[in-house]
Amino acid sequence: MRGKFITFEGPEGGGKSTQVQTLAEWLRKQGKKVVVTREPGGTRMSELIRALVRDEMEDPPVTRCEVLLFLAARAQVVSQVIRPALARGEWVVCDRFADSTFAYQGYGRGIDVQLLKNFNDFVTEGLVPDLTILLDVPPEVSRTRLAARQASTSDTGDRIEAAGEMFHRRLREGFLDLAKAEPKRFTVIDASKSIDKVAAAVQKTVQRILS
Ligand code: T5A
Numbered sequence: 001m002r003g004k005f006i007t008f009e010g011p012e013g014g015g016k017s018t019q020v021q022t023l024a025e026w027l028r029k030q031g032k033k034v035v036v037t038r039e040p041g042g043t044r045m046s047e048l049i050r051a052l053v054r055d056e057m058e059d060p061p062v063t064r065c066e067v068l069l070f071l072a073a074r075a076q077v078v079s080q081v082i083r084p085a086l087a088r089g090e091w092v093v094c095d096r097f098a099d100s101t102f103a104y105q106g107y108g109r110g111i112d113v114q115l116l117k118n119f120n121d122f123v124t125e126g127l128v129p130d131l132t133i134l135l136d137v138p139p140e141v142s143r144t145r146l147a148a149r150q151a152s153t154s155d156t157g158d159r160i161e162a163a164g165e166m167f168h169r170r171l172r173e174g175f176l177d178l179a180k181a182e183p184k185r186f187t188v189i190d191a192s193k194s195i196d197k198v199a200a201a202v203q204k205t206v207q208r209i210l211s
Contacts, residue, residue, distance in 0.1 A: 003033075003090045004209055005082065007097040007129040011172050013142035013149075014135035014191045015198055020095045022199045023206065027091055030210060035085040038095035040073035043080045049073040063109045067116065070101050075123040083127065098124065099132060099178050107174025108167050131209055133202055134179050135191035139168040 006023070008016040017038075024034045040050040053061065053069050061069060074097075085092050098120045106113035137145075149155055179186035187205045191198050 001089055003086045003088070003092060004130045005086055005092045005094070005127070006206065007094045007099070007132045008135060009096060009099045009132055010135035010175055010191065011137055011139065011142050011168060013145040014137045015195065016095050016135055018195060019135065019198060019202055020093050023202055024093050026203055027093070027206070033090040035081065035090050035092045037077060037081050037092065039077065039097055039100065040070055042077035046073035046076045063105065063111060066109070067101070067105045067111060067119070070105065071119055071123045074098070078124050078127055097129060099175065102178055103171050103174040107177070108163070108171045129185065131206065132186045133205060134175055134186055134188045135198065136172070136176065136188050137191045139165065139172065141192045142168070
């Protein structure tokens with residue numbers, strides 16, 4: 001039987017990476033085999049692309065180039081990691097997926113969202129998550145969390161995080177619009193609550209597709 005595919009989405013600092021790990025541990029305790037991956041990333045080539053798109057280089061990629069880089073990274077991870085794991089009956093928990101392209105490059109950068117959906121269908125060959133958890137946080141909360149992390153670690157942020165206030169507002173609205181358009185696939189969780197409260201809400205949601 002095919003495994004289930006769960007994606008986490010939302011603005012930066014919403015707690016996706018934290019919740020991906022917590023959910024994977026919880027699913028393993030329920031007896032599931034779980035593969036954790038992320039986007040961009042998850043394969044050698046996709047991790048190289050991740051480094052490229054996040055780099056604060058002097059001549060950053062133009063938007064069309066940025067779109068194609070994210071899509072190229074996705075083509076690799078879908079065919080080398082996600083589809084094979086699902087075919088083995090394992091669960092896949094992915095930190096960001098196609099909705100990030102629609103929100104960041106569509107709502108954020110202004111590329112036509114339908115065009116992005118068509119490109120995305122090409123690279124994923126129609127793969128759609130069984131469940132998408134949108135960790136929704138206002139930009140002020142994201143900013144505070146990322147600033148705290150930067151102050152306490154060697155993390156210095158990245159090129160996309162550094163985009164302006166309006167970009168981040170459009171992005172959040174974009175994610176909420178996407179969720180509204182597909183209420184069966186998406187669950188929106190208020191991620192400004194504590195890590196434990198968010199984890200409990202995530203588990204409650206995932207319980208629905210546990211079998
Ligand atoms: N991108 C990606 C595109 O533009 N298009 C695409 O198609 C794709 C796939 C990827 C970048 O690429 C862009 C989006 C991104 O800009 P990334 O590092 O994968 O970059 O993504 P980020 O969202 O930037 O990752 P972050 O690590 O910044 O955010 P997370 O994963 O949402 O948050 P997390 O778990 O790392 O937590 C951040 C901090 O907050 C704390 C954590 O301890 C940590 O310090 N925290 C909380 N604090 C209080 N309460 C809570 N509930 C907390 N949850 C976490």
